[in-house]
Amino acid sequence: MAGIYELTKAQIMLRDSVRQLAQEKIKPIAAQLEEEEKFPTQVHEWFREMELYGLGIEEKWGGSGAGCTECALAIEQIAQVSASCAILLGAYSLGPRVLMNVGNDEQKQKYLTKVASGEFIPCFALTEPEAGSDASNIQTKAVQDGDDWLVSGTKCFATLADVADMYTVFAKTDPEKGTAGISAFLIDKGAKGLTIPKHEKKMGCKAVHVCEVKLDEVRVPQRNMMGARGDGYRQTVRTVEVSRYATSARSVGLAQGALDHAIEYAKQRVVFGKPIAKFQAIQFMIADMAIQIEAARQLTYKTVAEIDRGNREEAVKLGSMAKCFAADTAVKVACDALQIFGGYGYMEDYPMAQYYRDAKLLQIAEGTTQIQRMIVAREVMK
Numbered sequence: 001m002a003g004i005y006e007l008t009k010a011q012i013m014l015r016d017s018v019r020q021l022a023q024e025k026i027k028p029i030a031a032q033l034e035e036e037e038k039f040p041t042q043v044h045e046w047f048r049e050m051e052l053y054g055l056g057i058e059e060k061w062g063g064s065g066a067g068c069t070e071c072a073l074a075i076e077q078i079a080q081v082s083a084s085c086a087i088l089l090g091a092y093s094l095g096p097r098v099l100m101n102v103g104n105d106e107q108k109q110k111y112l113t114k115v116a117s118g119e120f121i122p123c124f125a126l127t128e129p130e131a132g133s134d135a136s137n138i139q140t141k142a143v144q145d146g147d148d149w150l151v152s153g154t155k156c157f158a159t160l161a162d163v164a165d166m167y168t169v170f171a172k173t174d175p176e177k178g179t180a181g182i183s184a185f186l187i188d189k190g191a192k193g194l195t196i197p198k199h200e201k202k203m204g205c206k207a208v209h210v211c212e213v214k215l216d217e218v219r220v221p222q223r224n225m226m227g228a229r230g231d232g233y234r235q236t237v238r239t240v241e242v243s244r245y246a247t248s249a250r251s252v253g254l255a256q257g258a259l260d261h262a263i264e265y266a267k268q269r270v271v272f273g274k275p276i277a278k279f280q281a282i283q284f285m286i287a288d289m290a291i292q293i294e295a296a297r298q299l300t301y302k303t304v305a306e307i308d309r310g311n312r313e314e315a316v317k318l319g320s321m322a323k324c325f326a327a328d329t330a331v332k333v334a335c336d337a338l339q340i341f342g343g344y345g346y347m348e349d350y351p352m353a354q355y356y357r358d359a360k361l362l363q364i365a366e367g368t369t370q371i372q373r374m375i376v377a378r379e380v381m382k
C-alpha cells in the first residue's frame, strides 16, 4: 500500500495551475464576493475555461476522465482563498456523480455533458425541514399521472438552487416501502410549479446561496427518473458514501489558508519588542495546526486514492474518517489562527473572521460530524 496516494506529475501540474488561479485571481476578490453576496459569475467562467467542472466526469460524457484525486486537489486549492468558490466547484462532485452512477445514457447525454462543460449548474435537493441527518424521512411525494410524475413537497438548504439549471430531487413514489420507496428525479430549471421562495441568510459562504425549493405538482416525465423506481435513494446513498471527499478537501484547503495568514501575521506583528512568531506559545500553536492539517490532507488523499482504485469498502470508512477529522481540524485551525491575530482577527478588515465563520459549515453539511462518527464506528465494528 506504500505510495498509494503519491501524486503523479499530471496531478501536481493540475494542482499548481489551480493554485495559480486561486492565489492570483480569486484571492484578491474573495472578500468582495462575500460582501456582495452574489453568485461569483467571473469565477464560474474561470472554472469553465480551465475545464475544472469536467474533472470528475468520464470522457465519453464530456469530462476529462480524471479521478476524485484531481477534483480534491482542485477544490483544496480554491478553498484556501474562498470557501464559497470551493463550494461552487464542489457542487459539481456530488449531484453529477449520482447522475454518473445512477443515470442512464440518455440522461447523461442531456445533462452530464452540459455539467461537464459548466453550461449547466447542478443543484442537489435532498434535505427537507424534517429530513436532514435522517434523509429517509423526506415527505416530498411523486404521484404517477400517465407517463409522468407529479412531484410535490418542500426542500431546504439546497445549495445553488437559485442559479441552477437542473435539480436532482428525491421523492417518495411508494411511501409504504420506506427507503425502498424513494426515487430520484431530474428536474429542469423553469419547470412549472418549481419555485424558490427565498434564499437563507447564513453566517458564512455568502457568495453561494442555499435556498428553499417548493415543488407544487411539478410534472416530471418518466424518462427523468434516475435509476429504477424506488431505487434512487439507495443508489444515491451508495454514491454519497464515497463522495464526501469534496468537503474534506474544502476543509484541508480552508485550514491551510487560515494557517498561511497566521504565519504571515505572526512574523510581522511585534509585541513586547519582538515578532510574536518568536514566542514559543505561538510557535506551538502553529506547529499543532500544521500537524493537524497534514494529517487531514493525507487522510483525504488516501480516501480519494481508494475511491479512484474502486476500493469501495475502504473508501466508505476512510471517507467518513477524513470528512470528520478534516472538518474538525478546519474549525480548530480557523479558531487558533484567528487567536494569533488577537483583536484584529475579530475585525472584518482581516480575513480571519471569514475563515472562522466558513469553517463551521464543514462540520454540518454533507453529513454532520456526529453522523460521520456513527459511520466510522459501524465500519470498524462490523
Ligand SMILES: Cc1cc2nc3c(=O)[nH]c(=O)nc-3n(C[C@H](O)[C@H](O)[C@H](O)COP(=O)(O)OP(=O)(O)OC[C@H]3O[C@@H](n4cnc5c(N)ncnc54)[C@H](O)[C@@H]3O)c2cc1C
Pocket: 124, 125, 126, 127, 129, 131, 132, 133, 134, 156, 157, 158, 159, 160, 202, 210, 361, 364, 365, 366, 367, 368, 369, 370, 371
Ligand atoms: C450551508 C448548507 C448547505 C447545504 N447544502 C445542501 C444541499 O445542497 N443539498 C441538500 O440536500 N442538503 C444541504 N444541506 C443540508 C445538510 O446536509 C443538513 O443540514 C445536514 O445533513 C444536517 O441535517 P439537519 O440540519 O436537519 O440537522 P439534524 O439532522 O436535525 O441534526 C441536528 C443535530 O443532531 C445530530 N444528530 C442527528 N442524528 C443523530 C444521531 N443519530 N446521533 C447523534 N447525533 C445526531 C446532528 O449531528 C446535529 O448535530 C446544507 C446545509 C447547510 C447548512
